[in-house]
Amino acid sequence: MEGEVLVPGCGLGHDVRAISAASPAARVLGLDIAASALEQARRFSVAGRETYQCADLFALPVELTSRFHWVFEHTCFCVIEPRQRCDYVGAITRALRPLGFLLGIFFLNPWDPGEAPDGGGPPFPVTLEELDSLFATGFELVEELNPHASYPGREGREMMRLLRKRNSF
Ligand SMILES: C[S@@+](CC[C@H](N)C(=O)[O-])C[C@H]1O[C@@H](n2cnc3c(N)ncnc32)[C@H](O)[C@@H]1O
Numbered sequence: 001m002e003g004e005v006l007v008p009g010c011g012l013g014h015d016v017r018a019i020s021a022a023s024p025a026a027r028v029l030g031l032d033i034a035a036s037a038l039e040q041a042r043r044f045s046v047a048g049r050e051t052y053q054c055a056d057l058f059a060l061p062v063e064l065t066s067r068f069h070w071v072f073e074h075t076c077f078c079v080i081e082p083r084q085r086c087d088y089v090g091a092i093t094r095a096l097r098p099l100g101f102l103l104g105i106f107f108l109n110p111w112d113p114g115e116a117p118d119g120g121g122p123p124f125p126v127t128l129e130e131l132d133s134l135f136a137t138g139f140e141l142v143e144e145l146n147p148h149a150s151y152p153g154r155e156g157r158e159m160m161r162l163l164r165k166r167n168s169f
Contacts, residue, residue, distance in 0.1 A: 001026050001103075003069035006095050008057045009033075009076025013041030013050070019072060020048030029064075031055055057091045058084065068095050073104035078123035085126075085134055093138045093169055102139065102163040105147060106131060109157045128159065139163040 001023045007016045010030030020028045028050040032038050038052045055061050057076070071092050080088055092102055110116075110123040135141070143162040150158055 001028075001070045001072070003027070004067050005029065005070040005072060006031060006064070006068040007072050007074075008092070008095075009079065010041065010052070011037045011075075013038075013044065013052060015072055015074055016041070016050045016052070017044060017047035020046075020050040024048050026070075027051075029053060029068075031057060031064075033057070058087050060091050060094055065094050066097050069097060069100050071096060071100070071102045071104075073102060073106070075105075075107060075123065077104065078107040078110065078121070078126070080122075080124075082120075082124050082126075085130075089134050089138065093165060096165045098165060098167045098169065100165045101142075102135075102165070103160070104163070105158055105160050107154065107158055110154075131159075131161065135163055138169045139165055 001019055003026060005019055005026050005028040007028065007030045010016050010032050013030045016028050016030035019026065026049065030041060030050060030052045032054060033056050035054045038054050041052050077088060106126060107123050109125050111125065140163065141161060142164050145160050147158050147160050
């Protein structure tokens with residue numbers, strides 16, 4: 001990844017540091033609503049040019065608008081309430097520059113039948129059809145693949161998608 005990279009809902013920042021280490025020229029921003037998570041993230045050794053910011057993705061700070069070449073999504077989408085999914089897509093759309101990329105690992109099916117907690121999550125399941133419909137207007141699907149490696153218990157339940165923001169948005 002190159003340029004400005006956003007990791008929304010970065011938690012302890014493992015992805016932030018992995019991307020920073022792999023892409024030393026990239027400026028990676030880990031964003032999270034939980035100050036306590038970022039406090040822990042900042043205790044890890046610096047991997048590259050990463051920084052962290054405490055903010056609500058749904059109230060994206062104005063200086064982050066149209067700033068990013070890349071957004072990396074991992075287990076932020078699946079923790080937000082399904083009714084907020086359109087707002088999530090809106091926030092990612094605002095954060096990206098035109099033709100910017102969203103690389104997302106989407107946790108499709110976190111629960112075995114009968115296992116889901118009351119209310120269905122988090123994590124909340126999503127179908128590929130719902131992802132298609134959520135991102136159809138503002139994004140083009142560039143590539144889709146099954147991740148080669150997954151956390152134990154997530155094998156076959158995830159889908160990686162590379163989406164590109166349309167120029168007109
Ligand atoms: C399951 S954790 C994932 C952490 C990290 N992405 C990872 O894979 O290790 C989800 C994170 O999303 C954050 N989050 C939830 N809602 C958010 C919001 N509206 N704005 C920013 N962060 C949010 C939570 O605080 C939490 O740290």
